[in-house]
Amino acid sequence: MSFQGIKEAYNRIGNIINKTPVMTSRTLNSLMIAEIYFKCENFQRVGAFKFRGAYNTLSLLCKEERKQGVITHSSGNHAQAVALAASILGIQATIIMPKGAPINKINATKGYGAKIVFCDNNLKSRTKTTEELIEKNNLILIHPFDNYNIINGAGTAVYELINEIGNFDIIIAPLGGGGLLSGTAIATKELCPDAQVIGVEPSIADDALKSLKAGYIIPSTYPDTIADGLRTSISEKTFNFIRKYVDQIVTVSEIKIVEAMRFLWERMKIIVEPSGAVPLAAVLSKKVSVENKKIGLILSGGNIDLEPFFQILEKNVV
């Protein structure tokens, strides 16, 4: 696995994905004395970068595999990404979701024509349900990040960013399972080798930082971070890429994540989910020194439950 895989992924998916816009903020640049570019994957199809990897992976399945159908477990963006990619390619997708998953995410996934199977809200039930269905229906598992084709797809976001804007001094991406960070690092080190690649995880979900220090994977234990996309632990594949290509991992507090999100909403007028705001949180809290530098931030997604806000609004409507 190398940069070549990301380039090929881009050629494969380029006409199907959204070429997402790159945004800047005068206020932020003058506040931080820096040149900061946001790669807005909240504007990607299904509202998150996950569609890149899902579509890349599914489009690489052979005719026989496509007939078998695919399965994944996720209550988040990966579920919707697999569901939409499968629907475009005419593949049947089965998504395992925990009972009590947000109704808007269930509906969005159903809306793409996927079949949803509920499990109990714990790892054991999820694993059991998934394995039983794979066995019973001969399905192909699409892991959300421990998969080279998924990582290649994820890497196409920064590939687009660098192709559009040119060289960077620093590239910053959120770090959950590590798929996005791995793909980002591989592409960046090829396209601008002098750029630093930094991963950011919530302080209360710092399994990657701990793992790097220990030299082996220390899984997270269901951290209650607001950045719900970053609760998961890194995998063997992503751990290896991070060790090889990532220069630094920094952590941010929950309150700084909300602050960063608020900046993006209030000042830049874009809806970014907590996981997507984590790189900006690192910049705003000066965990990364950006002065006089050119920085690229991957805004990974924009899927957040807006029901509470609109409940308030609707109540006040005549």
Place this chain on the structure above:
Amino acid sequence: MSFQGIKEAYNRIGNIINKTPVMTSRTLNSLMIAEIYFKCENFQRVGAFKFRGAYNTLSLLCKEERKQGVITHSSGNHAQAVALAASILGIQATIIMPKGAPINKINATKGYGAKIVFCDNNLKSRTKTTEELIEKNNLILIHPFDNYNIINGAGTAVYELINEIGNFDIIIAPLGGGGLLSGTAIATKELCPDAQVIGVEPSIADDALKSLKAGYIIPSTYPDTIADGLRTSISEKTFNFIRKYVDQIVTVSEIKIVEAMRFLWERMKIIVEPSGAVPLAAVLSKKVSVENKKIGLILSGGNIDLEPFFQILEKNVV
């Protein structure tokens, strides 16, 4: 006043304003069987199209007038627009705001270096305070829409849109004081004469529709619409332009405005204020027939108080 004024305004302000992006939604286009383009003035400086007109008007003041300073009354986007334009041009701005105006708007306006003077929350106090200050300090009044230079500036948004995307069948803009709609109609009728221009106002703030039917201006009486930017009444200048250039005025209910806003937030991941969502409300509620047509919608701004939402989020943070 003609299209030439809008073209000249664009040449004057083009390097200072944001060239705002044009966005589309696959979901919406397939739902409405139409080709719908949003001109995203929520990404304009100060978060609204108002900056175009304010900067155009202030940059046309002569040296002597610039020394005098400017004044306006607004608790909304026009206040921030005048404050920022004045700050860029080195002009002292005084903004009259009603006591109890939202603290975020007060702070934003102050942040641009404007002087804020509070009045009581009624027309009489506002007029009195404004007139006294004009008299006392020899200030120049910058009316939010009853001003040709403001209207020319507002017209540059659709000018950019048509230059980028080409001809349209229909152009839809919100209708409050009528400045944006006037500028939009003048530019559209010159650039694609066959396009229909439609203004949309809240059903409970339908002073323009009533005025058109009556043939004279019937002012609105402080309608309590959620679209706070559209509470104001049209003026002599805008009434004349609307009669001359606008093909149709439609109205939308409050709940449809919230629905449209929610679509923009949830599906398109952009923050749009209620007034900016009004054209989409007209489309979603089929007040405008769009099937198989190419439609341009002006999203006028994105300034809305997010405090209630972030209060909920911050409460849940560890």
